[in-house]
Ligand SMILES: Nc1ncnc2c1ncn2[C@@H]1O[C@H](COP(=O)(O)OP(=O)(O)OP(=O)(O)O)[C@@H](O)[C@H]1O
């Protein structure tokens with residue numbers, strides 16, 4: 001599992017690779033929250049293009065960051081979920097709070 | 111129902127082993143001639159049960175052990191039991207309610223996933239002794255339902 005945090009203007013993009021389970025979630029949560037505290041971002045994007053597996057720990061990470069963004073009137077998006085991952089996202093109902101797009105470009109241009 | 115294969119896995123309850131456990135049981139399940147989607151669902155429920163043992167059962171101490179016993183039956187059925195010797199669950203009924211979590215940062219999805227993706231789920235728990243979650247799924251049954 002790997003991750004990369006990059007800033008595009010006032011958007012923070014979290015790009016993940018591999019399997020998103022409890023092993024990576026603690027470290028990732030700390031790192032994202034540090035960035036969100038340092039600076040007010042308007043958008044937070046979770047890019048899941050390269051994620052092959054997600055469980056409730058990963059979903060909890062996403063929902064927790066959504067609550068933070070929402071409290072600061074920021075927006076959050078998920079992009080590029082594969083069929084497998086999308087099935088779990090839809091099952092959890094997370095898509096009712098965090099919209100899912102096909103690619104980053106679709107959001108950056110909004 | 112005859113047992114075709116059986117495996118027992120015991121490992122340290124640490125985050126590093128969650129992916130190890132679900133991959134092992136996923137590979138074991140593949141012997142049942144099921145779809146990749148089926149295997150992904152089995153991996154998810156194993157991930158949920160093992161994560162619960164580590165997170166809740168052992169509360170982050172890195173010295174507890176998790177045991178998984180898995181059996182394949184001749185009618186394309188898999189039975190998986192995940193058990194820990196952790197803190198156990200006081201109120202099982204509450205714990206199994208959808209969206210319930212003892213941790214406000216969590217969504218309470220684990221048991222819901224296990225119940226939804228498996229045909230049977232049975233949880234036995236005793237405070238201070240541990241928790242065992244037995245999960246069962248028949249791929250034959252699902253196929254019959256799909257074609258019915
Ligand atoms: N092995 C276990 N040992 C002790 N308590 C457990 C165990 N498994 C589950 N629980 C209790 O049952 C509750 C519900 O579990 P469930 O997996 O549904 O949700 P969660 O783990 O809290 O959240 P999520 O799975 O979404 O991360 C937990 O919050 C915990 O209190």
Ligand SMILES: [Mg+2]
Nearest residue numbers: 056158162220
């Ligand atoms: Mg859980």
